Amino acid sequence: MIRNSSRIFRPGWWLAALLLSAVPALPALAQTAPDTTAPARVGLRHALRLDVGGILLRNVAYNALNTDTRLLLPVLVGYEQQLGRRSSGSVEVLLNGGQPTERTSGVALQGRYYLYQGRQTGLAGVYVAPTLGYRGVKQNAYYNAYNENRKLGGAGVLLGAQLPLGHQSRFLLDVAGGIMTWRRLNKSPYAGTPGYYDTGTYYEENGAVFDGRLSLGYRF
The missing domain is CATH 1.20.5 (Single alpha-helices involved in coiled-coils or other helix-helix interfaces)
Structure with missing residues (x-):
């Protein structure tokens, strides 16, 4: 057994x-076996920008035309995300813009299509950017006894170029210029009041205005 x-x-x-x-x-x-579940490497699909050109130009323009010298600090920041091989979406936020008697803030939505990229990929190249914007303007003019908060809507298009500062650098230089048209969205609560004088904002008085950017950015 x-x-x-x-x-x-x-x-x-x-x-x-x-x-x-x-x-x-x-x-x-x-x-040694290939890892078929590992995700493909994703490129630099996001970018943050700060408009430094707006700070410089606003200070030069205001102090050249006024006797009370001031330091103006308009803050325009943008965030961009790649959506397709050549397209992206962007949002911009403006704080502390304008001048002492006409302070502005707002937000803008922008779609970008990169017309030419050369050897660059992702968020770099020459682009065209349709833009929709909103501006809130707080007026405090010495010649008007009524302070107003005006709401404006705008639309336009920008043409620009965004390029890395060096070979494969994450830092960016963004230069753009275009035309925006603005219209008032709300009515003045003081209309018809004795002594009221309707002082239109810079956007309203000019209708179509130049809009530009000279920004430094970082992509990730």
């Missing part, structure tokens, strides 16, 4: 020994 039982279990021992001998080779096999 003992001899017969050993014959029955002997093939099981051989199978166990074969499996144990294959265990050391499994890690090496796992290392």
Whole structure:
């Protein structure tokens, strides 16, 4: 009986020994096998920008035309995300814009299509950018006894170029210029009040105005 039982279990021992001998080779096999579940490498699809040109131009223009010298700090920041191979969407936020008697803030939505990229990829190249904007303007003119908060809507298009500052650099230079048209969205609560004088904002008085950017950015 003992001899017969050993014959029955002997093939099981051989199978166990074969499996144990294959265990050391499994890690090496796992290392050499291609990882089909690993995600593909994604490029630099996001960018943050600060408009430094607006700060410089606003200070130069105001202090050249006024005797009360001031330091103006308009803040225009933008965030851009790549949507397609040549297209992206962007949002911009403006804070502390305008001048002391006409402070502005607002937001803009921008779609970009990169017309020419050369050897660049992602958020770089020459682009055209249709833009929709909103501006809130707080007026406090010395010649008007009524302070007003005006709401303006605008639409236009910009043509620009966004390029990395160096080969494969994450830092960007964005230069753009175009035309925006603005219309008032709300009515003055003081209309018809004695002594009220409707002083239109810069946007309203000029209708179509130049809009430009000289921004430094970082893509990631």
